[in-house]
Amino acid sequence: MTTLLAFGAHPDDIEIGCGGTVRRLIEQGWRAVHGCVTSGEAGSSTIDRATLAATREQEARRAAEVLGSERVEFLRAPDGLTQYSREQKIDVIDLIRAVRPQILFVHASSDAFPDHRVVHELVMAAVAGAAGPWYQEAKGEPHVPATILGYEVWHPLSTHQLAVDISATVERKLEALRCHQSQIEPTHYDEAFLGLARYRGVMSFTGTYAEVFEVLCTPLSLPAGLA
Numbered sequence: 001m002t003t004l005l006a007f008g009a010h011p012d013d014i015e016i017g018c019g020g021t022v023r024r025l026i027e028q029g030w031r032a033v034h035g036c037v038t039s040g041e042a043g044s045s046t047i048d049r050a051t052l053a054a055t056r057e058q059e060a061r062r063a064a065e066v067l068g069s070e071r072v073e074f075l076r077a078p079d080g081l082t083q084y085s086r087e088q089k090i091d092v093i094d095l096i097r098a099v100r101p102q103i104l105f106v107h108a109s110s111d112a113f114p115d116h117r118v119v120h121e122l123v124m125a126a127v128a129g130a131a132g133p134w135y136q137e138a139k140g141e142p143h144v145p146a147t148i149l150g151y152e153v154w155h156p157l158s159t160h161q162l163a164v165d166i167s168a169t170v171e172r173k174l175e176a177l178r179c180h181q182s183q184i185e186p187t188h189y190d191e192a193f194l195g196l197a198r199y200r201g202v203m204s205f206t207g208t209y210a211e212v213f214e215v216l217c218t219p220l221s222l223p224a225g226l227a
């Protein structure tokens with residue numbers, strides 16, 4: 001079975017950045033797994049961290065269910081990541097080797113938000129680590145994803161190499177986004193990302209709504225599901 005693995009720094013990043021594309025692939029028979037690096041416990045000034053982490057993990061599980069993804073793996077790194085540890089890198093290597101994705105999604109390299117930037121670096125370092133026999137403490141057999149796509153969250157990409165028509169799945173993406181009640185209530189960003197998807201659709205001539213990606217690693221041709 002063809003498999004995708006999507007990493008996000010916070011519980012809502014995957015739905016924001018690639019939820020429509022993930023759903024599109026699932027509808028074509030792909031298996032999807034989410035890797036959530038932190039549980040987003042710093043995302044409120046009024047709710048204590050343990051309560052918020054539990055709430056946000058539940059929201060992420062519900063959102064993944066709405067998309068039709070198989071499961072969410074929580075790495076539980078501290079929210080507000082300024083650097084990553086060797087242990088966190090091993091956790092990501094283990095997950096890549098266990099899930100063995102053909103497509104891997106991660107924050108784009110130009111994302112300026114600190115946690116997103118660190119998670120981009122962490123995942124790209126782990127991709128290199130997962131490819132060979134270099135980490136003896138890591139589990140599983142070496143694996144290389146065929147395609148790695150960088151998505152946008154709060155900082156729209158200034159250039160992209162791939163636009164995916166999500167017109168048929170944008171409603172599902174919004175439904176998944178709205179599972180993140182603790183975040184949507186104070187900031188109605190579902191409306192902002194609907195606007196961004198509309199902008200991407202029009203400006204890329206792809207469809208009514210689109211998501212765009214930085215192609216970080218690709219074989220000679222894109223998987224049939226995205227062509």
Ligand SMILES: [Zn+2]
Pocket residue numbers: 009010013115116153
């Ligand atoms: Zn985030």
